[in-house]
Structure formats: C-alpha cells, structure tokens
Amino acid sequence: xxxPRPVTEIRTVAxxxxxxxxxxxxxxxxxxxxxxxxxDPAPDAGEKLRRVVDAxxxxxxxxxxxxxxxxxxxxxHPTAAEAVAGADFVQESAPEDLELKRALLAELAxxxxxxxxxxxxxxxTSGFPMTDMATTAAEPGxxxxxxxxxxxxxxxxxxxxxxxxxxxxxxxxxxxxYRHIGKSVIEMERELPGFIANRLQEAIWREALHMVAAxxxxxxxxxxxxxxxxxxxxxxxxxCLTFHLAGGQGGMAHMLDxxxxxxxAPWTRLEAPELTPQLRDDMVAGAEVSAGGRPMAELVAERxxxxxxxxxxxxxxxxxxx
Amino acid sequence: xxxPRPVTEIRTVAxxxxxxxxxxxxxxxxxxxxxxxxxDPAPDAGEKLRRVVDAxxxxxxxxxxxxxxxxxxxxxHPTAAEAVAGADFVQESAPEDLELKRALLAELAxxxxxxxxxxxxxxxTSGFPMTDMATTAAEPGxxxxxxxxxxxxxxxxxxxxxxxxxxxxxxxxxxxxYRHIGKSVIEMERELPGFIANRLQEAIWREALHMVAAxxxxxxxxxxxxxxxxxxxxxxxxxCLTFHLAGGQGGMAHMLDxxxxxxxAPWTRLEAPELTPQLRDDMVAGAEVSAGGRPMAELVAERxxxxxxxxxxxxxxxxxxx
Numbered sequence: 165x166x167x168p169r170p171v172t173e174i175r176t177v178a179x180x181x182x183x184x185x186x187x188x189x190x191x192x193x194x195x196x197x198x199x200x201x202x203x204d205p206a207p208d209a210g211e212k213l214r215r216v217v218d219a220x221x222x223x224x225x226x227x228x229x230x231x232x233x234x235x236x237x238x239x240x241h242p243t244a245a246e247a248v249a250g251a252d253f254v255q256e257s258a259p260e261d262l263e264l265k266r267a268l269l270a271e272l273a274x275x276x277x278x279x280x281x282x283x284x285x286x287x288x289t290s291g292f293p294m295t296d297m298a299t300t301a302a303e304p305g306x307x308x309x310x311x312x313x314x315x316x317x318x319x320x321x322x323x324x325x326x327x328x329x330x331x332x333x334x335x336x337x338x339x340x341x342y343r344h345i346g347k348s349v350i351e352m353e354r355e356l357p358g359f360i361a362n363r364l365q366e367a368i369w370r371e372a373l374h375m376v377a378a379x380x381x382x383x384x385x386x387x388x389x390x391x392x393x394x395x396x397x398x399x400x401x402x403x404c405l406t407f408h409l410a411g412g413q414g415g416m417a418h419m420l421d422x423x424x425x426x427x428x429a430p431w432t433r434l435e436a437p438e439l440t441p442q443l444r445d446d447m448v449a450g451a452e453v454s455a456g457g458r459p460m461a462e463l464v465a466e467r468x469x470x471x472x473x474x475x476x477x478x479x480x481x482x483x484x485x486x
Numbered sequence: 487x488x489x490p491r492p493v494t495e496i497r498t499v500a501x502x503x504x505x506x507x508x509x510x511x512x513x514x515x516x517x518x519x520x521x522x523x524x525x526d527p528a529p530d531a532g533e534k535l536r537r538v539v540d541a542x543x544x545x546x547x548x549x550x551x552x553x554x555x556x557x558x559x560x561x562x563h564p565t566a567a568e569a570v571a572g573a574d575f576v577q578e579s580a581p582e583d584l585e586l587k588r589a590l591l592a593e594l595a596x597x598x599x600x601x602x603x604x605x606x607x608x609x610x611t612s613g614f615p616m617t618d619m620a621t622t623a624a625e626p627g628x629x630x631x632x633x634x635x636x637x638x639x640x641x642x643x644x645x646x647x648x649x650x651x652x653x654x655x656x657x658x659x660x661x662x663x664y665r666h667i668g669k670s671v672i673e674m675e676r677e678l679p680g681f682i683a684n685r686l687q688e689a690i691w692r693e694a695l696h697m698v699a700a701x702x703x704x705x706x707x708x709x710x711x712x713x714x715x716x717x718x719x720x721x722x723x724x725x726c727l728t729f730h731l732a733g734g735q736g737g738m739a740h741m742l743d744x745x746x747x748x749x750x751a752p753w754t755r756l757e758a759p760e761l762t763p764q765l766r767d768d769m770v771a772g773a774e775v776s777a778g779g780r781p782m783a784e785l786v787a788e789r790x791x792x793x794x795x796x797x798x799x800x801x802x803x804x805x806x807x808x
Contacts, residue, residue: 183734184732184733184734219783219786219787220790222790223790223791223793223794226794227794259744260744260745260747260748290745290748291748291751291753313715313716313719314728314731314732315786315789315790315793318718318790318793318794318797319714319715319716319718319719319793320714320715320718320797321710321711321714321715323711348710348714350707350710350711352703352707354702356697356702356703357751357752357753358751358752358753358754360697360702360703360707360708360711361711361712361715361716362753363693363697363753363754364690364693364694364708364711364712364716364754365716365725366748366753366754366756367689367690367692367693367754367755367756368686368689368690368725369725369729370689370749370754370756370757370758370759371685371686371689371756372686372725372726373749373758373759373761373765373769374758374759375678375682375685376765376768376769376772377759377760377762377765377768380676380678380682381674381678381682382772382775383726383768383769383771383772383773383775383776384726384772384775384776385672385674385682386682386686386724386725386726386772387723387724387725387726387727387776388643388670388672388724389643389645389672389682389683389686389724390683390686390720390724390725391720391721391722391723391724392641392642392643392670393635393641393642393643393683394635394641394683394686394687394720395717395720395721395724396640396641396642396721397635397641398712398713398716398717398720398721399713399717399718399720399721399796399797399799399800400713400800400803400804401709401713402708402709402710402711402712402713402717403687403690403691403694403708403709403712404694404705404706404708404709405709406636407691409636410506410636411506412505412506422581422582423582423612425582426582426612426613426688427692427695429613429679429680430679430680431613431679431680431684431685431688432680432685432686432688432689432692432756433689433756433757434688434689434692434693434754434755434756435692435755436692436695436696437692437695437696437699438699439695440699443695443698443699446698446699446705447695447698447705449705450698450704450705450706451705453704453705453706454705454706454709461541464541464637465541466803466804467637468542468544468545468637468640469545469802469803470799470800470803470804471545471637471640471641472545472548472549472640473799473800473802473803474721474796474799474800475640475642475721476799477721477792477795477796477798477799478721478722478792478795478796480791480795481722481788481791481792481795482722482788482792
C-alpha cells in the first residue's frame with residue numbers, strides 16, 4: 165500500500181453500533197472536532213445516539229472541546245457500508261457476539277477498502293482476539309482491536325492489538341490516531357483474551373460474583389469495599405505501584421518477601437502463579453519503572469495528595485461531605 | 487461483663503507493631519485527638535514511627551484534625567504489655583505471620599483483660615480469619631479483626647469480623663469505635679480468608695502476576711491499564727454499580743444478559759461461578775440497592791462529574807496536565 169496519510173488528516177469517523185460504547189465514542193470523536201457517520205440497526209438509533217451525545221456534552225465541554233467541535237457534525241446512515249463510505253477511520257461497537265462480530269467486521273473491512281487505502285477498522289470488543297473475529301474477512305489486514313472503557317468520552321485508556329492477519333501499519337495507525345485525539349494507548353505485542361485491563365477487572369468481577377453466590381458478601385458491601393478502600397488508590401497508582409508503596413522503604417522487594425506466602429492463602433478463588441525468583445525480580449524491576457526513579461517518600465506524598473483530592477472530588481460529585 | 491463504656495470514652499489506643507500499617511494507624515488515631523501507646527520490637531521503632539507520623543501529618547491536617555489532636559501524644563514502650571496497660575483499645579499490626587500473630591494476640595488479649603473489662607484487641611491482619619489466629623489465646627472473646635487499607639490515615643475502609651470465639655460485644659465495639667473516628671466500616675457476618683476488599687484486590691494482583699510471569703504484559707502496562715482505565719471509576723462506583731451503568735438503560739439485568747456469556751471466556755485465570763437465575767436476580771437487586779433508587783441518568787451524571795474531578799485531582803497531585 166502507499167504511505168498512509170498523517171493521522172491529523174483523519175477528519176471523519178464511522179461509528180458502527182450506537183449502544184453505550186458506540187454512542188460514547190461518537191460523543192468523544194465529535195468533541196475532538198471530527199465528523200461522525202453512524203449506523204445502528206435499531207430503528208430509534210439516531211435518537212438514542214443524540215441522547216447520549218447530549219448527555220456527554222457538558223462533561224466534554226468542561227474537559228475542553230477541540231476547535232470546531234460541533235455535536236451536530238453527526239449523520240446517521242441506513243447501512244453500515246454507507247456510513248463507512250467517506251470515513252477515514254471506522255470504530256465498530258456492536259454487541260459482544262462472536263458470530264455477529266465476524267460477519268460485521270468482514271463487511272466493514274470491505275467497505276473500508278472501498279473508502280480508502282489507509283482506512284482502518286477498529287473493534288471496541290471487550291475481549292475477543294482479532295484473530296478469532298477476522299476468520300471470515302476477505303480483508304483482515306486492516307482489522308484491529310481498539311478497546312475503550314466506559315464511558316469512552318471520559319476514560320483515556322484504549323488497548324490496541326492486531327490479529328495474526330492484521331498488517332503492522334494498521335495497528336500502528338489506530339494507535340497513532342487514538343494518541344493524536346488524546347487517548348492513553350497501550351499497544352499490545354500479542355493477543356490475549358480480555359486484553360489487559362479487562363482481565364484485571366474480570367478477575368475482580370468473578371470473585372465478586374462468587375462472593376454473592378456463596379452469600380459471603382452483598383453487592384453493596386462489595387461496592388463500598390472498593391469505593392472506600394483500594395478504589396481510592398487506583399486512579400493514582402496501579403496495582404504494582406500500590407504494592408511497591410505497601411512495602412515501605414523496602415518497596416516491592418520487601419512486599420513480595422513479606423506477603424509472598426499469602427499467594428498460597430485462599431484469599432481469592434484465583435490460584436496464584438509460582439513466585440519464582442525470575443517473577444519476583446521482574447516485579448521489582450517493573451515497580452522501579454512504574455516509580456520512574458522517584459524515591460519512596462515522594463511517591464507516598466504524591467499518593468497522599470491524590471487520595472485526599474480524589475476523596476474530595478468524589479464527595480463533591482456525589483453532593484456528600486466525607 | 488458489665489456494659490462497655492461508650493466509645494467516646496476511648497481516649498488511648500495501644501498500637502502494637504509500627505511498620506507501614508501500624509504507624510499509619512498511629513498517625514490516624516493521633517489526628518483524631520487520641521493518645522497512642524506504641525510498641526514494636528525494632529530498636530529504631532520510635533524513630534520510624536515518628537517519621538511516618540510526621541510524613542502523614544500534612545495530609546491529616548488538610549483533612550482536618552480533631553480538637554486537641556497532638557502528634558506528640560505518642561509514647562513508645564519497651565514491651566507490648568506495657569503499651570496495652572492504660573489503653574482503652576488495642577490495634578495490632580504485626581507482620582503477616584500466623585504463628586507470630588497467634589502468640590502475640592494471646593499475649594495482647596491477656597494484657598487487654600488486665601487493662602479493663604471492655605478493652606478490645608483488633609488485628610490489622612490482611613486476611614487471616616480470627617478463628618485461625620485465636621487458637622492459643624486464653625481470652626479469645628475480645629479478639630476481633632479490624633482490617634484497614636494502606637495508608638490507614640487516608641483510606642476510610644475498615645473490615646470488622648470476629649472469630650468463632652469472639653464475643654458479640656467486642657466486634658460491635660470495634661465497629662462502633664471505628665465509625666466514631668470517621669471510618670467506613672463493613673461488619674462481616676461470617677469469616678472469609680482475605681475478607682472482602684482484599685479478595686477482590688488479590689484477584690487483580692494474582693491475574694497481574696500471571697500476566698507478568700507469562701510475558702503477556704509488563705508491570706507498567708498493568709499499572710497504566712488501571713490508572714487510566716477502570717481505576718478512574720472505582721472511587722465513584724464499585725464493580726457492581728459500574729456494570730449497572732455499563733448496561734445502559736437496562737442496567738445490571740441487561741449487562742448480565744449481554745456479557746453473561748463472557749463469564750465462560752478465558753478473560754482471566756479465575757473461573758466464574760455459574761450465572762444461575764438466583765445469582766442474576768441477586769446481582770440485579772444488589773445493583774438497585776447500590777444505586778439507591780436513583781435513575782440511570784443521574785448515576786451517569788454523577789459518574790461523569792466524579793471522573794472528571796478525579797482525573798483533575800490526580801493530575802494536580804502528580805503535577806502533570808491530562
């Protein structure tokens with residue numbers, strides 16, 4: 165193929181599927197000053213889409229709209245192919261049904277070829293590897309996963325990963341485009357069902373379901389155990405850096421030596437891997453990278469400032485004092 | 487036993503163990519205007535303790551000190567028994583070693599009996615059930631788990647649960663005391679290794695260790711996948727309410743019907759429970775309780791306000807723009 169155009173020339177995005185995720189993506193693209201061409205099989209899709217965009221717009225306005233952002237730069241089309249015609253990038257957010265995704269992505273890839281030589285089709289799938297979704301596509305080279313988090317107009321993370329037949333330029337182009345529009349992109353080198361964040365989130369969710377099923381905790385207790393507990397730390401420091409701080413001056417190394425034995429304890433239904441010297445060293449080195457070379461006292465001060473600010477922010481948003 | 491004194495009359499707390507958790511508790515108790523009597527076997531325990539208290543004090547001051555709060559209302563004692571003598575409540579935060587906890591808690595329970603008829607000994611254990619820790623105690627009736635989160639001076643959650651031999655008044659007294667000093671308390675009706683929040687956190691942690699061990703993700707990718715992804719939602723809405731919102735207007739019921747099949751998918755190493763009609767209904771009812779009867783649009787608006795505020799709060803604390 166010829167050299168793709170710079171991602172700054174992506175001006176129009178086709179949003180295929182207008183549920184919570186698809187409509188949330190549409191709102192985000194509009195706020196970044198892009199045009200959106202949407203399709204969804206629901207008869208009232210246009211109405212629902214506009215409702216989500218309208219609901220998201222105050223938040224997007226507060227975060228700062230791109231120059232020329234116009235929530236009316238949105239058109240709804242009678243077929244997916246028509247929505248893709250004239251688009252520079254395609255975001256697919258259909259229901260999480262493998263057969264449906266296979267057929268739809270095959271159709272979208274063909275339409276993308278017709279739309280232009282560098283038009284990529286990114287799937288919002290929550291967890292299907294592209295290799296499994298692209299089996300019936302005639303043009304699998306431009307199919308890539310671009311997995312957002314709900315709501316896509318507020319949560320920065322997008323996980324990008326191709327399938328076996330995805331061409332390297334297509335995955336790079338999707339990642340570059342998302343970065344260009346302000347997303348925090350993780351480009352995965354290999355396919356993994358559920359990608360990264362959803363594997364972590366799904367582990368929590370399954371343990372929660374087990375606890376409710378066994379009568380060990382109620383959904384409200386589960387929710388409060390997170391919102392008033394570790395959930396206050398996670399926007400600041402992820403799980404690895406959190407445990408680095410839990411180790412005190414000794415950091416991750418001390419934490420693993422101290423809490424390592426608890427990996428054998430039945431603290432969740434999930435069996436832990438063997439804490440080999442290699443894994444221990446990888447975690448210690450990884451925590452150092454996450455810490456960015458900052459000394460423990462600085463990390464603790466950062467966490468404390470952030471947790472206080474997060475508690476206040478959440479209390480204000482809830483209209484409650486804490 | 488005679489009626490316990492009101493928890494407002496708890497004026498002095500013994501902090502046994504002065505590591506990250508014990509020293510963090512000491513800082514919190516001091517900030518609530520209580521006196522702290524500490525013991526730790528380390529020769530430099532007093533120094534380390536004061537360093538943690540000093541580091542925590544700006545955060546505690548910003549959150550608001552209780553009347554009479556004095557960071558110097560802290561004494562360090564040569565033995566655990568001496569620290570407990572004259573205390574109205576005992577918080578044990580020794581290393582996570584079952585044999586060590588057994589011996590120490592037996593000693594602390596005896597000392598608590600000597601200190602007064604309503605002096606409770608609460609253990610900060612991260613996950614041992616009290617039934618397993620109280621096996622050698624002559625006075626197990628006043629031993630209870632009071633599990634905080636790091637740092638105990640900023641994270642509100644405390645999980646309270648007794649063992650088989652814990653007397654009901656002791657568990658209630660610990661819960662009442664923690665609530666009185668501003669904690670968010672979950673009183674568990676039954677013992678469960680790891681309690682609630684740590685089971686959820688441990689599920690994430692083990693999945694993260696598996697991913698690193700298998701070369702599927704790096705610790706930095708894992709951290710960023712949380713801080714820039716679902717971690718931004720969790721201080722606002724816990725896992726159940728988050729998925730209630732992911733279901734759009736149909737809420738948890740739609741979410742379970744839509745994503746239920748993904749429970750069979752290998753999105754984590756943790757096997758899911760069978761999604762029986764009973765479990766489905768319990769999750770739907772629980773989400774309604776967590777939602778507090780608020781309509782979906784109001785929950786979405788709350789989440790959006792909170793996520794924006796959280797993003798800004800974290801960016802400001804980090805000294806970065808996002």
